[in-house]
Amino acid sequence: MSNHIAVDIGASSGRLVLGSLKNGKLELSEIHRFSNGFAEREDGSFWDIEYLFGEIVAGLHKAKAQGIHGCTLGIDTWAVDYVLLDEAGERIRDVYAYRDRRTDRAIERVAEIVPPETVYRKTGIQQLSFNTLYQLFVHDREELSRARNILMVPDYLYYRLTGRKVNETTNASTMQLLNLDSRDFDPELLELLGLRGDQFPGLTEPGAELGGLRAELAEEFDLPDCRVILAATHDTASAVLGVPAAEGRSAAYLSSGTWSLLGVELDEPLNTEQAMRANYTNEWGAYGTFRFLKNIMGLWLIQEVRRLDGERCGFAELADLAAEAEPFRSLIPCNDDRFLNPEDMIGEIRRACLEQDEPVPESIGQIARCVFDSLALSYRTYMEELERLTGRELDRLQIVGGGANNDLLCRLTANVLGREVSAGPGESTALGNLAVQMIASGVLPDIARARRVIADSFDIKLYGPEPVPELEAVLERWNRINGIGAAREPKAETDIR
Template sequence: MLHIAADIGASSGRLVTGIIKDGKLDIQEIHRFSNGFTDKNGIYFWDIDHLLTEILQGLSRVLSMGYEDCTVGIDTWAVDYALVGKDGKRLQEVVSYRDHRTDNSIEKLAKIIPKETIYNKTGIQFLPFNTICQLLEENENLLNKTDNILMVPDYLGYRLTGKAVTEITNASTMQLMNVKAKTFDLELLEAISVKKEQFASLAEPGTILGPLRKDWFPELNLPNCTIINIASHDTASAIIGTPGKGENWAYLSSGTWSLLGMELDSPVINEESYKGNYTNEWGAFGTYRFLKNIMGLWILQEVQRNLPENLSFEQLVVEAKHVQPFMQFIHFDDQRFLNPENMIAEIQAYCRETNQAIPKTAGELAAAVFYNLAIMYAVAIEELEAMVGEKIEQLHIVGGGSQNEFLNQLTADLSGKIVYSGPVEATAIGNLLMQLISSNEIDSLEAGRLLVSDSFEIKEYQPSASYEREAIQRFKEIVSKNKSNASLT
């Protein structure tokens, strides 16, 4: 059976096929497309119809590959949603989490229910764009007309099958799920004037959603597709696709965002995790992703976009290597870096305000990003070890950022951990593994991770003593002194 992962991120999407061949997972990208939010009258929207069209275009290629039947799983980013009316139609465009409507929402929410109460109920970190904050700011008239609030991958599945569900790994990121009751928290829903009945029933990863309604798309020649509810939050799929072994390993899903954490059997909800803004997102098979959400390579993407010269990521790495290390210590989790008008100007303003050397060249700016991200990873690992009470022996870096050998080595050096990088396509691979498990082609998550280890190149980075640990302490001092009240953490 052919399996297809529709893996959609904030900047691009792809359809990746997977099939077990000669004891290895053979994957092939068959369709790639762009994604991004658009400013319409001062509001940032996703073009969700574009994403649906591209999924269908990719599926239309399957028949030409010689396959009449397949399964399909859809994963996307978290927190964003579609409002669907009683007629089954979307009531408005899907607003992006980078929209500024929620800039002050955490403070507004805290006036209704104390933050500590929300965290103890949900175990989810506070981010201004969490679904609870978005719904707090949502248009009241639209909410009154809403029959279903569907997370982005659930909405795409609904458009393909006509069946609506709320897949749990993505649902947990809403900060509306009671971690003990494993369902929606009624007090939190009441606080934002939303009813439980406005959400579809919860679905576990691995359950079948239904067949693709080919009759709805008569203009396309489509295969017979069974849509499967995989772990639809892309990070959840990425962790499934991470080839970790044993217990004392951590992961870093590196891309637009950096998600650094551990896979646990139970949540960690205490004063330390609350103050550190750590989250307990739900994973497949009853696991929890205890992690820190760190501003990732979005920073470098925006620096690259704002540079006067046209430099590739690879060229930026080369330029950064020629710059003296640790010239700036920048708290990139400050909300000011979430979606500034000009990232370069914002970085320079931060350095000016904190009396640090101002990066000006492409190399200096890239170095500031790389060195500070590596420090932030090392700090997060220290915090994880303290909160979980276990010594982390190895860090697995997966996703697009795992290709950055310079940042991988910096992370190993500053954290003192052995770093393993790869696979790059961990999210699509994790998506495919859930389909393989659901289809009884492999019998467990452990077997799936072993299959990943045997199928893809994994690189190893040993820590060296070439960088002084004093850099981490200096970073902590500057962050503590200058930490903004508007910080993401």
């Protein structure tokens, strides 16, 4: 099979990308693109999951119209959100979006029953209020009792396409319900939620073949003959698979999109007390690996700034305006929960500056510059922390995803880190999705070879560090704003959320 289609859906957009290996190089072309976003209603924040399914079908119809009659197909989306199915396999209700405020106090409520230290020792997953554990804890118990199956979002989309129910491991691990020792659902945590293990389909590894599309679906919409393969369905897992090959283990990765995920790939989980206090996660990766990483608020901040500004500027223009603004004028603790889903992101940024005695940004360029400066400083803080936790010396940061295309942010990051930054490819999530398909199809032998092909196929831009005037004074302000002491250790109460 020479045609491979990645369905790559993020929090703000989705697309179908065709990948083909030609003369040892991986070539990409976009077949279909569509918008995404959750809706705010009186009863909560929800995704339109049927719209997403319809866009996948529309994209596959386009592929057939373009002459693609046979292909492999894989899906990746964001993590933690889930779908409830009844005995007939029908969806019970709309799908909550993880930014919904219903879980605001869930961590504290769960901690009264099971200590957070116990949860972390079992699962190795960081404490985030939107984790599936906390979403299910506050979900209506009657609805949960009616659920014959609980599927993660990409697993539900696979089910709609194929009729097969699976529980792909990279996404399942983000639920904060899998036990690292047993590699299965933890009985104590299921009991906490009043759930049974058989409500979750069996854990299935990336690369598993799910067969073809449902015959009636393919016939009604004139779709290609698809050999459906289970990708690493968590988009971060796919993005990390799409990181180009690099010699040695001296680089950290940063998957930069709506979220910034900074970490390293490990062969074993690191669920120590120190890692728990710093709130690092051990998400399961493909091919027996673990993604040891830190969640950072990411480009969600700038996406919201742009939306509230009436989308008068494109993202590139916003970056240009930020580049013209005074550097490090205003800083915010951008990983604070206050920025998770505020009603007014611009107002929240200004209030945060006011509270920290920082100059309040007024123009849209100053606001964007505040975001980019604060993100770059966050990357420095957490990269140093990552070195301490893993015992690795990390001399380079590999940025992949959409943020790799932001020249200002990449330059700022290199300068603040004082280390080399490699940027690209921007399509790492789709590439990781495609890599699993190609390995499962025998087109490529393993992930090491796939990463070498990626490195040979796409331009990687290098940013050498340049001196930052008065960096020590900037870092002193940054540490004060974030409550970081002389040793730059995060305070436990701000990191265990």
